[in-house]
Amino acid sequence: MSTPSFDPVSLKPSDEVAGWRVLSRWRQDAFSITWAVERAGVRRLLRIALLPRGSAEAQHLEEYLEREAGALRLVRHPCIIRLHAEGRWPDPVHGFRYLLLDYAENTTLKDAKRRGMNPKQTVAMFSKLAQVIGAMRRVRLNHGSIQTDNILVRPNGQPLLIDFSRSDWPGNPYPPLIQTATGFGRLEDLFQDSTPDPSIPSKRYSS
Template sequence: MVLFAWKNKENEQKKEMQVGKYELGRTLGEGNFGKVKFAKNLDSGHSFAVKILDKSRIVDHRIIDQIKREIGTLKLLRHPNVVRLHEVIASKTKIYMVLEYVDGGELFERIALNGKLTEAAGRKMFQQLIDAVTYCHKKGVFHRDLKLENVLVDADGNIRISDFGLSALPQHFRDDGLLHTTCGSPNYVAPEVVRNKGYDGATSDMWSCGVILYVILTGYLPFDDRNLAVVYQKIFKGNVNFPKGLSTGAKNLIRRILDPNPRTRITIAEIKEDQWFKRRYTPVNPVEDKEDICIVDASMTIHESPLAGKDPDFSTFINAFELIGMSSSLDLSGFFEKEDVSERRMRFTSRHSPKELIERIEDIVTRMGFVVRKRSGKLKVVELHKDDSSPVNLSVAAEVFDISPSLYLVEVRKTCGDATLYRQLCEKLSHDLGVPRSQELLDAEFQV
């Protein structure tokens, strides 16, 4: 299958690119590392936003971890007020993140064009923002770059939080229980982040929410100046000036959120008990669906193995990023699962058919003295007999995936047992059945 195709439309001079099953259209936004384009699913007709990232720029600017973080974080989140990641597609030079399309654009643009919102409209948006941030924090995700530009609004006035590239997860906390990376946008950043002595991700996110609320209700930033040092001085003091007409309830809540002392700053739980906030508030209770994000190269859908029989669970997808990791310096295999630090898993590519691979693997391991069991198209090595003595414990599973009609991926996983025997087995299988490494790189680069 060809990943990219150019389609000519009648009466149109411009060409629109197709990526997998998505036809890309107009540009919705543009950043330092790529663009966001409107896209339509050619199968369903549904609209999406596709974030296109240039792999070379990611490497050159050393933001691999940031991209990993954004995709890995969005994979965790399922909330009506958080933009949803539906699919990730990879090519040799690009990464395509297929995201929920939010037709109203950025909240920043809405405020810039139309000015401040009424308290009723602003409160509704702020309630949704707090619901979404609460959900993220419960999932262990701290955004760290909440601002109007990262809040999208749909046609009905409902919000979606976007851009989790600077987000933090529990593993990013140091031994003191705090985060230490100074990040975020100057006008929205909490004072404790600027001081660079460690900060709580939840508390600093609350400060940013307070700035957003202030802008929504006034039309301008609470802390602003051409001189960045002056901006930070204002943030440290936390003195906020309010325009006439803003209700006492709104002003009191903003003051409590924009408290420069993180220890006395209002918490999410206290915000939800605030009288101004609670007015016409209906909490969102997201239903955690079981939809998996499709993370594949459009040309690498895995077809049902002839060995699978009628097992409906055997069909699967291969993670395109793992294949890219085999063939380039940009190792993205850690995007979607933990690194295999224990050497429990080994992969190699082969030109042998799945049926032939299974047969030859069974033959090889049997000759090495292993006992093999078959189940649902998979092989499981359960034990090794040595000199008819007591069996040596080793449990290994082998599985074959289609990459293309002539290239296959074999994955061998150790469940438990002797590490030395496992490595010997892997070396034997890879040597006898695998594609030579130099050829594997060429094959992988051609396929991706």
């Protein structure tokens, strides 16, 4: 398979990429596409740049993935998606940049809010997210885009923060073009459509 003939958007179930079998399309944005993949019974997410290495436009797209990889090397937390491997495909030098990440169902906090969250669930989610923000603060990492679409809800109710492609930190070699002082205003604003609960403190958090 040569690099020009490989199209990350046109993959089909059972195609193989970097030793992983494609299962289904998971999510796509302006610079990458993410596929659910499997090998030996283990599932992962494979996030691939839309262009191969070699042009100014490709470099711009790759910087989003480079920021994500850098951020995930910097911080580890059970509620932050984990980077397992990275590389290029199909050519190790000129191929498409990819990141191999934890697998998770694509159920977002927005979906959970739409279905309805009771006060106990809201407080538990708020508490876990506050811990995640604390872990990022300790390494001076700003996520840059904390919103309900970038917080997944696992089957056990635990949150999973994803998409660090707009993140920033001291020494970041690929700082985002648009600097964000915070990823959101107040943490509780993420739950404003959920059942209010007086036990949620009114406190500002930066991401």
